[in-house]
Amino acid sequence: MIPALVVSDIDGTLLNSQERVTSRLRDAIALLDGRAHFALATGRPPRWIFPVLEQLPLRPVCVCANGAVLYDSAKDEVIEAKNLSCEAMRSVVRTARDVLPGGCSTAVERVGASAFEQPDELFVVTPEYIHAWDSSEHGCVEEAELLSKPAMKLLLRSEHLSAAKMHELLAPHIPQDLAHITFSYDGGLLEVSAPGVVKARALQVLAANLGVGREQVLAFGDMPNDIEMLRWAGHGVAMGNAHPDVKKAADEVTAANDDFGVARVIERIFS
Structure with missing residues (x-):
């Protein structure tokens, strides 16, 4: 066919x-x-x-x-x-800090009505976040504020672990009805989305x-x-x-x- x-x-x-x-x-x-x-x-x-x-x-x-x-x-x-809820993001971050050696830093990707909205409102990071790629177009807020609005994707970043190792350690602790975790980059970066x-x-x-x-x-x-x-x-x-x-x-x-x-x-x- x-x-x-x-x-x-x-x-x-x-x-x-x-x-x-x-x-x-x-x-x-x-x-x-x-x-x-x-x-x-x-x-x-x-x-x-x-x-x-x-x-x-x-x-x-x-x-x-x-x-x-x-x-x-x-x-x-x-x-x-489809957005990930604030409650789910907070739960995933708490669990990640418990199970990932060295912890992790966080960022979010949000969706607007247009791809050309202000980038610092669409990609927001915490002061501790280590970028996987060079970025000059992002907002920066404390984590409590970062996790106070729904996001299409939560990013978890580790300086010490590969993405595969992060996934191996974290994914078994995250219920499927809470969030979906994957990775598309070999470095220490996990991508967290809404369930399903x-x-x-x-x-x-x-x-x-x-x-x-x-x-x-x-x-x-x-x-x-x-x-x-x-x-x-x-x-x-x-x-x-x-x-x-x-x-x-x-x-x-x-x-x-x-x-x-x-x-x-x-x-x-x-x-």
């Missing part, structure tokens, strides 16, 4: 290691025009996807913040958003809106935050550079992101 919806993770999947969309991949995406819908599914918030969109031949609907937000990039419109919020959840909403069944969905990913999406899709493809758990969850393993992995699969199906 030819897919009716093709969806790709961004970092480590759509982008190569120079954070570029290659000309070969742009040409492959152009093959979908009029034949299949194309979407992105990323841990990035809406405000961080435009450097990627500028490299694409279209403006797709995007699953953002690991499924917390469904965003129409052509209209700059948030279609749907994964990329697959928002992808299901998008597919339903388009009238596309799951068996008609082709999905690409490389990190543990992609696992549910690859399992849900009719055909899930892991990158050659993917985390081992992602490869186990996929129906197929393609070449690495630096070896045109996504383009190779699209060309094979649509050429």
Whole structure:
């Protein structure tokens, strides 16, 4: 069956290691025009996807913040958003401090009506927070204030542990009906969302809106935050550079992101 919806993770999947969309991949995406819908599914918030969109031949609907937000990039419109409650964030942070050696610092990502709202209102950190990436556009408040408003994503940062180790230590202590914990970066950074919020959840909403069944969905990913999406899709493809758990969850393993992995699969199906 030819897919009716093709969806790709961004970092480590759509982008190569120079954070570029290659000309070969742009040409492959152009093959979908009029034949299949194309979407992105990323841990990035809406405000961080435009450097990627500028490299694409279209403006797709995007699953953002690991499924917390469904965003129409052509209209700059948030279609749907699921927030993590203040009570849940406080509970997760308390537990993290109990079980993670050396503790952790905190930050939140919030969703506005537009991706172009003031960034210091959308990305807010505590004074102790150590950024995983350089940032000059963020707000800074004490933790009590940080956790006083709902957020689409809570970030837990450790200087001493890998993300995988943090997840191993913390996830067993967090009930599924309280929050969902994942990671998309090898450094010490966990991403916490509302219960049941994964990329697959928002992808299901998008597919339903388009009238596309799951068996008609082709999905690409490389990190543990992609696992549910690859399992849900009719055909899930892991990158050659993917985390081992992602490869186990996929129906197929393609070449690495630096070896045109996504383009190779699209060309094979649509050429």
